Amino acid sequence: MLPDRISYREFRNRYRLSKDSVRFVISLVEDRLVSHAGHHNDISPAMQVLVTLRFYAKGCYQTELGDLHGISLPSVSRIVAKVSDAIATLLPRFVVYPARMEALKMEFYNIDHFPGVVGCIDCTHIAIKNLSQE
Template sequence: MEVIEFIEDLDHYDDDDEHIRRPRVLRDRTDYFEQYDEMDFFRRFRMNKNTALFVLDQIEHQLAYADYRNAAIAPINQLLIALRFYATGCHLTSVADYGGVSSSSSCRIVKKVSHALASLLQRFVKFPTTNEERNKVKHDFFLIAGFPNVLGSIDCTHIKIQSPDKLMT
């Protein structure tokens, strides 16, 4: 009977009701530095605590709010929400639930943190600029792994992707 009542309620739904704001929900935010040991922290955020604090020190001024009215999200929480998104590739809703924020906030946070991290590019990423430097880097990579003509690499988590045609069988 409850399903029928729910369907009847949907029949009375009016498009004008969309402008009504949903009530604001303030969620508790977990202190992941306290909750997790070093290994669990790394498994969840793909970064150790000291590195996360170093990164925070570099970008905190870009993440901080002028004041903390309206339960503003602290820079450390913003960084951890973005790291969780990068580490898992989950939907923003899942990351939002994990971080105790709304989906729209998690979207804004990931964008804001991504821009802040990108601003560090010139400070931490260096590519060879002269032919001599390029040739040395290529030679060193070849000595390490036998790959010819490599100028750089990134550290990634390799995830096996199941081919869609194999999912159908």
């Protein structure tokens, strides 16, 4: 369950994703995060995903994450590793590499002799000028 008391903007600021996107991630990995130990204090898959996304989004210390979510440091460490592993298993589903890598490399090389390139991303470049020494 996601924290409903947090506004859309604040949620996105904390986790870098919308609530709907987080719900989607949870639905993809929750089966791998459910504890079968049956302890009364098991941490829900949703909370595990939130803790991990907060770690990714803010790069904060795991101690701070534990304090923020009321979870011990060792548990935070295990959660981040477990959720990261679960997300990594989704790689083949969402990241598809081109089948004709060598042909793509050759096409980019033929454009302007760029070796080893198989793709590019459109973006804006901003010139950064050196400050003068004077």
